[in-house]
Amino acid sequence: xxxxxxxxxxxxxxxxxxxxxxxxxxxxxxxxxxxxxxxxxxxxxxxxxxxxxxxxxxxxxxxxxxxxxxxxxxxxxxxxxxxxxxxxxxxxxxxxxxxxxxxxxxxxxxxxxxxxxxxxxxxxxxxxxxxxxxxxxxxxxxxxxxxxxxxxxxxxxxxxxxxxxxxxxxxxxxxxxxxxxxxxxxxxxxxxxxxxxxxxxxxxxxxxxxxxxxxxxxxxxxxxxxxxxxxxxxxxxxxxxxxxxxxxxxxxxxxxxxxxxxxxxxxxxxxxxxxxxxxxxxxxxxxxxxxxxxxxxxxxxxxxxxxxxxxxxxxxxxxxxxxxxxxxxxxxxxxxxxxxxxxxxxxxxxxxxxxxxxxxxxxxxxxxxxxxxxxxxxxxxxxxxxxxxxxxxxxxxxxxxxxxxxxxxxxxxxxxxxxxxxxxxxxxxxxxxxxxxxxxxxxxxxxxxxxxxxxxxxxxxxxxxxxxxxxxxxxxxxxxxxxxxxxxxxxxxxxxxxxxxxxxxxxxxxxxxxxxxxxxxxxxxxxxxxxxxxxxxxxxxxxxxxxxxxxxxxxxxxxxxxxxxxxxxxxxxxxxxxxxxxxxxxxxxx
Amino acid sequence: xxxxxxxxxxxxxxxxxxxxxxxxxxxxxxxxxxxxxxxxxxxxxxxxxxxxxxxxxxxxxxxxxxxxxxxxxxxxxxxxxxxxxxxxxxxxxxxxxxxxxxxxxxxxxxxxxxxxxxxxxxxxxxxxxxxxxxxxxxxxxxxxxxxxxxx
Numbered sequence: 001x002x003x004x005x006x007x008x009x010x011x012x013x014x015x016x017x018x019x020x021x022x023x024x025x026x027x028x029x030x031x032x033x034x035x036x037x038x039x040x041x042x043x044x045x046x047x048x049x050x051x052x053x054x055x056x057x058x059x060x061x062x063x064x065x066x067x068x069x070x071x072x073x074x075x076x077x078x079x080x081x082x083x084x085x086x087x088x089x090x091x092x093x094x095x096x097x098x099x100x101x102x103x104x105x106x107x108x109x110x111x112x113x114x115x116x117x118x119x120x121x122x123x124x125x126x127x128x129x130x131x132x133x134x135x136x137x138x139x140x141x142x143x144x145x146x147x148x149x150x151x152x153x154x155x156x157x158x159x160x161x162x163x164x165x166x167x168x169x170x171x172x173x174x175x176x177x178x179x180x181x182x183x184x185x186x187x188x189x190x191x192x193x194x195x196x197x198x199x200x201x202x203x204x205x206x207x208x209x210x211x212x213x214x215x216x217x218x219x220x221x222x223x224x225x226x227x228x229x230x231x232x233x234x235x236x237x238x239x240x241x242x243x244x245x246x247x248x249x250x251x252x253x254x255x256x257x258x259x260x261x262x263x264x265x266x267x268x269x270x271x272x273x274x275x276x277x278x279x280x281x282x283x284x285x286x287x288x289x290x291x292x293x294x295x296x297x298x299x300x301x302x303x304x305x306x307x308x309x310x311x312x313x314x315x316x317x318x319x320x321x322x323x324x325x326x327x328x329x330x331x332x333x334x335x336x337x338x339x340x341x342x343x344x345x346x347x348x349x350x351x352x353x354x355x356x357x358x359x360x361x362x363x364x365x366x367x368x369x370x371x372x373x374x375x376x377x378x379x380x381x382x383x384x385x386x387x388x389x390x391x392x393x394x395x396x397x398x399x400x401x402x403x404x405x406x407x408x409x410x411x412x413x414x415x416x417x418x419x420x421x422x423x424x425x426x427x428x429x430x431x432x433x434x435x436x437x438x439x440x441x442x443x444x445x446x447x448x449x450x451x452x453x454x455x456x457x458x459x460x461x462x463x464x465x466x467x468x469x470x471x472x473x474x475x476x477x478x479x480x481x482x483x484x485x486x487x488x489x490x491x492x493x494x495x496x497x498x499x500x501x502x503x504x505x506x507x508x509x510x511x512x513x514x515x516x517x518x519x520x521x522x523x524x525x526x527x528x529x530x531x532x533x534x535x536x537x538x539x540x541x542x543x544x545x546x547x548x549x550x551x552x553x554x555x556x557x558x559x560x561x562x563x564x565x566x567x568x569x570x571x572x573x574x575x576x577x578x579x580x581x582x583x584x585x586x587x588x589x590x
Numbered sequence: 591x592x593x594x595x596x597x598x599x600x601x602x603x604x605x606x607x608x609x610x611x612x613x614x615x616x617x618x619x620x621x622x623x624x625x626x627x628x629x630x631x632x633x634x635x636x637x638x639x640x641x642x643x644x645x646x647x648x649x650x651x652x653x654x655x656x657x658x659x660x661x662x663x664x665x666x667x668x669x670x671x672x673x674x675x676x677x678x679x680x681x682x683x684x685x686x687x688x689x690x691x692x693x694x695x696x697x698x699x700x701x702x703x704x705x706x707x708x709x710x711x712x713x714x715x716x717x718x719x720x721x722x723x724x725x726x727x728x729x730x731x732x733x734x735x736x737x738x739x740x741x
Binding site: 088089090114116117118119120121122123124125126129130132133136137140444446447448449454466467510530553554555556557559560565569572574577578580581582584585 | 607609611617618620621623624625626627628629630631632633634635636637638639640641642643644646647648649650651652655656659660661672673674675676677679682686689711712714718
């Protein structure tokens with residue numbers, strides 16, 4: 001963390017715990033909360049709590065109308081504390097702090113009660129229990145809010161450079177975006193060549209652009225921009241520092257190996273995906289004429305006439321969809337891109353050889369949005385689509401003559417059993433998360449249930465992670481086509497620029513403080529702090545501890561160490577936590 | 591115990607659920623608890639969560655206060671080895687638990703009322719299972735209490 005300067009906040013004032021004027025807003029969240037919690041009962045229960053001046057319900061507290069109503073209430077009632085009972089604070093703490101700030105209230109006088117993820121959604125079977133719990137949760141947060149104090153954010157200078165991990169289409173396009181917006185870039189690619197998956201592809205949907213040419217064009221653009229430093233055969237091996245000022249170690253596989261230290265303000269992870277690899281014998285995997293989707297794409301990309309495989313002409317082929325996807329005992333998710341990619345390939349195959357018979361054996365076709373046009377075009381080109389039951393996937397077998405046959409039930413023709421002789425079987429395989437445990441541990445990347453990296457919120461904060469300044473983009477977040485991956489990469493550019501271009505970033509001032517009257521300087525806190533933020537200070541002839549706001553990370557690890565209870569963590573003071581505990585138990589409707 | 595309000599009676603089970611205070615952490619275990627909600631995994635509505643930056647910042651006195659005030663159990667959803675702040679967070683948390691259990695004993699309260707487990711940011715099912723098991727253990731402890739062994 002570099003030099004900081006206090007910022008003056010509108011409405012900043014000393015805490016006045018005995019004369020608070022708090023507004024409480026209980027959100028329906030459409031029906032996400034109110035379907036399982038009696039939100040009116042919650043608002044009524046807390047209406048007469050000490051310090052509460054306004055208590056009401058709202059359909060969507062985060063909507064413009066909801067925020068406007070709060071702002072009007074703050075002004076009309078001279079509120080000095082704000083409580084919103086809604087979703088997880090991870091989603092909207094910034095939103096509602098903004099409401100407070102715009103209304104002249106100190107943003108740190110706002111607190112949020114999570115009555116959705118930690119109440120309504122987990123007690124859908126117990127409305128009375130959920131309502132009672134919600135009342136306790138809101139009372140707890142009101143108790144905490146009575147004791148809030150106006151705080152000023154810590155302001156840190158930021159490094160106007162970004163690290164991009166991954167040199168596929170997302171990383172390359174993000175690097176260009178970063179450079180064009182005025183940020184320096186360190187681009188780290190594990191392989192010897194840039195380009196990732198797209199760099200190996202021929203034409204791709206939706207614009208028929210050749211993947212290899214697309215990547216070559218991006219690499220040319222990157223070379224034009226001296227602010228982008230590219231490291232291939234390289235990986236990130238260390239990370240220290242905090243948001244706005246990270247120091248990362250990049251190890252380059254040279255002879256001898258080199259490790260370079262880069263100073264960056266943000267980190268964008270764009271490490272892409274792996275393709276699902278079917279198990280031996282899964283739909284005939286292992287047989288010569290059974291290919292995965294990437295293998296078949298490579299075959300088509302290199303064909304300049306009717307398809308041939310291993311020297312033999314391909315006169316008929318069957319695509320088996322959802323291999324490795326939407327499986328109750330495997331990858332439960334839909335990979336989204338594969339239906340469209342297969343329709344696109346089918347059109348190209350028909351163009352190469354209109355006589356080739358193509359059978360698409362599918363569970364559901366999910367060519368979303370405009371990609372539906374490709375599905376229609378594939379059917380018009382003569383491809384036959386056969387819908388098979390979820391619980392009866394096709395069976396691939398080898399015929400007596402050595403050819404392949406696929407047995408399938410056709411739901412759209414009266415559940416008729418079909419046996420289709422084919423020269424080639426294409427397993428429509430989806431995306432799976434790429435294994436990279438070292439980087440996950442290093443960057444503390446959150447992993448979702450599907451194994452891909454987790455953003456904070458897919459709509460509201462789609463490229464941010466729980467770690468400030470560490471962003472994710474592209475197919476490392478989940479299955480995406482190239483256009484969607486690039487879009488998320490550019491979102492990461494915008495997110496980085498919005499902070500780094502200002503040159504300073506505001507951090508929560510929720511750091512530890514010492515009560516010098518209580519402190520008797522035993523030195524235990526100094527020993528406990530690995531950041532060296534605590535020092536001995538001579539004050540009025542006494543030795544006491546002092547904590548550097550710039551050095552403190554706000555973990556609170558020194559709090560229970562102090563034998564005199566002289567240390568508190570702002571926002572989580574002893575008095576506030578105790579008040580919360582008491583409030584959480586006050587769940588009865590008044 | 592000096593419960594300030596009667597424990598809620600579950601609409602589903604018709605019994606009063608033990609009230610459990612959970613200390614989670616903002617960046618690691620609280621997202622895991624949120625994920626349990628997003629997945630609509632069920633556990634007792636007696637569970638209440640206070641999220642802190644780091645497990646190592648929990649004062650043992652908060653645990654004692656919670657139990658004395660009416661929580662039948664306290665569960666620390668710790669960062670384990672995932673803590674972004676302190677590399678020795680798990681060791682520090684163990685010391686906090688040991689100290690708090692000592693204080694519980696000194697107050698004549700069963701040390702089993704405090705439990706700790708590492709909950710990661712995607713440990714939704716793990717958390718729900720812990721809550722169900724801890725709730726059952728605390729319910730069983732009521733029988734022991736009734737026999738006069740512990741509160």
